[in-house]
Amino acid sequence: MATxxxxxxxxxxxxxxxxxxxxxxxxxxDEPRETPNASAIPSVIxxxxxxxxxxxxxxxxxxxxxxxxxxxIYAELEYVGEKEQIDIYHAASPFYFxxxxxxxxxxxPYAMNEPLIQTTLIKGEPxxxxxxxxxxxxxxxxxxxxxxxxxxxxxxxxxGLYEMDxxxxxxxxxxxxxxxxxxxxxxKINFTVNEA
Numbered sequence: 001m002a003t004x005x006x007x008x009x010x011x012x013x014x015x016x017x018x019x020x021x022x023x024x025x026x027x028x029x030d031e032p033r034e035t036p037n038a039s040a041i042p043s044v045i046x047x048x049x050x051x052x053x054x055x056x057x058x059x060x061x062x063x064x065x066x067x068x069x070x071x072x073i074y075a076e077l078e079y080v081g082e083k084e085q086i087d088i089y090h091a092a093s094p095f096y097f098x099x100x101x102x103x104x105x106x107x108x109p110y111a112m113n114e115p116l117i118q119t120t121l122i123k124g125e126p127x128x129x130x131x132x133x134x135x136x137x138x139x140x141x142x143x144x145x146x147x148x149x150x151x152x153x154x155x156x157x158x159x160g161l162y163e164m165d166x167x168x169x170x171x172x173x174x175x176x177x178x179x180x181x182x183x184x185x186x187x188k189i190n191f192t193v194n195e196a
Contacts, residue, residue: 047187053081056185057126058166067196071133071157073097073189076126077168085122089180090170092117097131102190103160106145108135108152119170131164133157163190 043063049056054077061072075095079086088094091114099108111134121127133156137149151158166189171182 043191044189045191047189049185049187050080051183051185052181053079053086054168054183054185055080055126056168056187058164058187058189060164060189060191062191064192064194065157066194067159068156069193071131071191071193073131073164074128075131075166075168076128077121077170077185078126079121079123081123083123085120086172087118087120088170088172089116089118091115093129094119094127094168094170095129096167096169098165100163100165101148101158101160102163104144104148106148108149110134111136157193159193159195161190161192163188 045060045063047058057076057078059074059076065071075097077088077094092112096110096112098110100106101108119127133153135149135153137146141149148158165186167184167186169182169184171180173180
């Protein structure tokens with residue numbers, strides 16, 4: 001009985017090692033890599049996050065676009081507290097629009113100047129900013145990525161699945177002292193661009 005249990009345990013351990021090895025296998029250079037299937041991933045074109053007295057929204061106007069379409073994405077920040085207005089402090093904008101093209105797994109950079117700017121939010125009147133297409137690359141980047149980025153900046157969105165993990169980053173000074181409260185509200189949306 002003890003010998004049978006040892007044999008069974010040895011077989012189970014070997015089986016676990018084989019399964020673990022298979023699950024970590026990576027495709028070789030000639031094997032196709034899995035890419036997200038845009039039709040299998042439901043589009044999320046509106047996301048909202050609230051923290052304290054601030055509501056951040058990230059919104060795309062459509063679930064799916066066609067190459068050549070204007071892709072409209074915008075962010076809103078709304079103050080919903082008890083005061084009539086409140087001052088926030090941020091970089092050139094409180095909004096960040098980092099984007100990833102999931103089919104090719106390309107991160108599309110989003111840069112921003114970082115002066116300190118004060119903006120007054122009026123209760124119930126959202127501050128709104130539209131995403132402006134931009135990006136960059138370096139000469140050491142993969143040539144396919146460079147070509148993709150050049151086309152993206154010049155022509156617009158290529159066919160693919162896009163995910164934006166946006167945020168609103170700012171701080172508020174506390175009345176009567178030098179303390180400040182920092183906010184980093186995040187929301188994620190995704191959409192597809194189909195071939196023309």
